[in-house]
Amino acid sequence: MEVSTRYPHVIIVRLAPEILLKAPATSKKFQKLLRSNMNEGLERSGINFEIIGHQGRIQVHTDNQEKALDVLSRTFGVATFSPIDKIIDGGLEAHKEAAVELYKDLVQDKSFAVRIKRLGQRKKFTSVEMERQVGGCLRPFAKKVDLDNPDVMIKADVAGDLAYFYTRKINGPGGFPIGIQGNAITLISGGFDSVVAAWYLMKRGAMNDFVFCNLAGAAYERMVVEITKVLCDRWGAGTRPKLYCIDFEDVINDLRAHTRPDWWQVILKRQMYRAGCEIAKRIGADALVTGEALGQVSSQTLSNLNTIDEVSDIPVLRPLIGFDKEQIIRDARIIGTDKLSEKIPEYCALNKRRPAVKSGRKTIETEEKHMNFDILTQAVEGARIYDMFDVTDEDVAQHSVFIEEIPKNAIIIDCQPESLYDNWHVAGAKNYTAGKLMNNLRDLQKTQPYVLYCPFGTQSAVLAERMQKAGYEAYSYKGGIKQLKRIYPNGAETDDD
Structure with missing residues (x-):
């Protein structure tokens, strides 16, 4: 018979394999955090739900299946998930009757296959035996059985006398639950690269706060606030990210006045790293994250990256170092920020003629001696701080411009x-x-x-x-x-x- 549940919809959630491969105590810790992040994401979606652990998986019972599926598709640590068509109790005979009732119209004039996964210790029949019997009941209604490439795949997870029937298995983002790997600071510009880099750190379980070095005024800042908000709203469940916006106008003026144009790009990046490291020190972040990809622009050659790294007193992580632009843009589409990022102009190119593609640390240190670093300190002190989950649409509205x-x-x-x-x-x-x-x-x-x-x-x-x-x-x-x-x-x- 059909099992009655508190909510009309049930979704089976399968954990990322990396979580299950950890030592038992570590895996338990990861699963606890995953459930907490799922809980926060579902709560923010405004739906009613209940989360239940069952046979090494997680069940989400809810009154709004579509919203719940959307949240799960953006929760790191989720490998796959399936909306359940029906839960049947009563053993194999009840399961066969239910399969015919559920799927006889679906398989009509189509090829099909049945896949059964047995869970727990109570196993009266093997998976293969159940597949043959359930499939045999459906065979008269279908075109044929095709175990390799069926038009319809019918699946069931069976635990004791309970069978959870479903036909969809949806991929989640995988990775680790956010928060398991500590905190990082991402230098964000609003373009494709830095957003995707932050996303990859989040996927590996790191919480992100963001530093934005503003080169072009309040309108630019609002664009970056909006992009960062989309990233955090969609993918940041379980965190409380902040965006530190630092006005770099005086920093750039100082740089232009006291250094040679050849070195502007490298020195600008060093100043951004210094700003990021200072914020990291204040909040206890363990690493600096950038969207740099090798050779993409003049400041991202091996020589220049080596020179830029000198000013960072924490590890610099570059998730995109081997990526090409097409791959980065594809990832931005998955994240949901591509349409916003494509509108961000290139502001970092201070010298568009012949920026240096090679540099030495001693040369740049000598060049920087003419600069006033109090200007950078004052800029960091004056940073505007946004709590991304408190940012409203009005905050990023651009009515004045x-x-x-x-x-x-x-x-x-x-x-x-x-x-x-x-x-x-x-x-x-x-x-x-x-x-x-x-x-x-x-x-x-x-x-x-x-x-x-x-x-x-x-x-x-x-x-x-x-x-x-x-x-x-x-x-x-x-x-x-x-x-x-x-x-x-x-x-x-x-x-x-």
């Missing part, structure tokens, strides 16, 4: 490169690249509002914010060019229209 309608008296500024401006632009828009706009800012009048746009609305947001600080009424068009094109019924509007 972004605008969705263009005022009639606004001057429209197109921030694309000239070649792209020639290809498409809004009628009447003036073309200013970022450098040209800031160099000619004094030539612009402050008597009218300005609306800036760029491909994604991100670089224009930074420029609009700088104009606001200089006393202009300036905005970035929300959604960028893609959104602008939608408001014209006949497509792109150009000066030739």
